[in-house]
Amino acid sequence: MALLSVRDLRVQFATPDGIVDAVSGVSFDLKEGETLAIVGESGSGKSVTNLAYMGLLPKTRTTITGSVVLKTEDGEVDLIGMSVEDLRKIRGKDVAMIFQDPMSALHPYYSIGDQLIEAHQAHNEVAKEVSRDRAIELLALVGVANPDERLKAYPHQFSGGMRQRVMIAMALMNNPKVLIADEPTTALDVTVQAQILKLLRDIQAKFKMAVILITHDLGVVAGAADRVNVMYGGRLVESASVNDLYENPLMPYTVGLLDSIPRMDQGHGKRLRAIPGQPPSLIQLGSGCAFAARCSRKSELPNGKCETSPELKAVSAGHLVRCHLYDSKESVK
């Protein structure tokens, strides 16, 4: 049994322009201790998927269905449809999160000590000194020098990378089993990105956590993840182990994503290729393949095939793809 099991998760937003199908039936498992990367461009639903079951989307005009079963100390619980108070007890304790921009994700008016201690106090009925010691211990662990002194500092007195370290320390306060890292390095300098990714790997090993790494950067994924879920138009379009995905990408979208990043092993002078077109509007997405308009291999399919939606199916052990090109086994190369 997986640690976190997402089944047929759907998220709809009611907007003045119509219903937005932000996530349309996503299912995946997260095993204990593994790192699962969720990759996709803006609007693919990769963040919304995780914010949805954490109850962090605005409640009004949002409809969430499906089931997200989490293994906790008290047994298995379904996060969807859980009471606000029960879900609160899980947030920050069993499942912790870090976000893209550590400047705006930390409260500008409270010292980081206040914010760290508060995260511990929310789930533990202990004296403040205990939480404070815990905060110092974790700040030291994530590489903040003079943690004792730095507790009194405010977020604006830290650099971007240090702020993200503080966010990570805050996420670790209650020994979470799952850490959701939502674009944790996107807002950081490239040199700092590498440090933060290394830190994430180190603490994952130390805390034996499972990590969901949400990113649009396949370069980040390569060194960090065990499995990769590629999302497009609110759906999972490909899922594979990281090696399998890089060696044998199937879905033309995944191929396009990989072609659009520079690689050391593909000599100089080779131009990077962009995927033509724009991501689809998620209002009235229709029944056809969401990627058809941008697909480079559309001509290989019979006419009218792209008007029907492909199903997500396994083409080999642990490699799932949602693509008409692989409707019959023969087409798998």
Place this chain on the structure above:
Amino acid sequence: MSGLLAYISRRLGVMILILLAVSFTVYLIFSFLPYDPASLTCGKNCADPEIIAANRIRLGYDKPFYEQYWVFLVGLFAGRTYGEGQAEIFCAAPSFGYSFQQNSCVTDLVGNAIPVTISLAIGSLILWLVMGVGLGVVAAKFRGKIWDTLSTAFVLVGTSLPTFLTGLILIVFFVIKAPWSPFPPGGYTAPDVDIVGWFLSLVLPWITLAFAYAAIYTRFVRSQILEISTEDYIRTARAKGLSEGVVLGKHTMRAALAPIVTMAGLDFAGLLGGAILTEAIFNLPGMGRLSLNAVVDIDLPIIVATTILAATIVVVMNAILDIVYAFIDPRVRV
């Protein structure tokens, strides 16, 4: 902490410069009004050119305005003597001048009016903050629900009704048509004379003023809270498992504090200059009525004094707010 002290002293220095500029400008404007201050000194129908000429010299109105301004400044710190011999009148520091129409030092007139206006302003400030912040929080928390709609209705009524109408309605229903009512129809009782009378004389004016402000604050607080709710750090607060009460009451309100304090400080400062309409309706002898009567009577020394005072209060309040800001927002203490 030394950074904070440096910030405060720097801010106070700037404030003194602004005050000088403000008082100079006010003095300059009133020196060039098409009124002859000397001819206003001997009563409205005074036409004796000799008396006017003598008064002009005695009061220094024959001097260039910058000399008059200097004498005015000195008077503020050292007091000032008007006339000579038997007719000599001394106005002690801080002297804002002498009103010949009221036969009184302006400072004394202001000194009598200020406690009334302060009583009015503080009471209504408390009332409108409680109402405005309370309703604003409720409206934001229950956005789109019945409580939000009701508060919107309150905002509409409060912002549409002018204070003179609210005041008159209150007088009609709580004084004239209510013989049992403990509220006087108007006037002011000093708190050291009769504390209960003081309170009762101010209840209706407080409500009148607070009603208009509370409506504005309700709308402001609601929009502030809704805006802050979309901030990343509020999502972080939820993500770490804080309860909705803590998220709203602590994290959101802490961020909303700075804009609310700023707005309340400036509105309060504006009121200390005098709530002219409310004071007129309820016949309260405060700064507003003092200014109003002075304008009607063209009593220049009082107009100069109340204008400078009103501007000074706003400038001082701005300085106070900047200092308070340094305590509210750690990013300001650089």
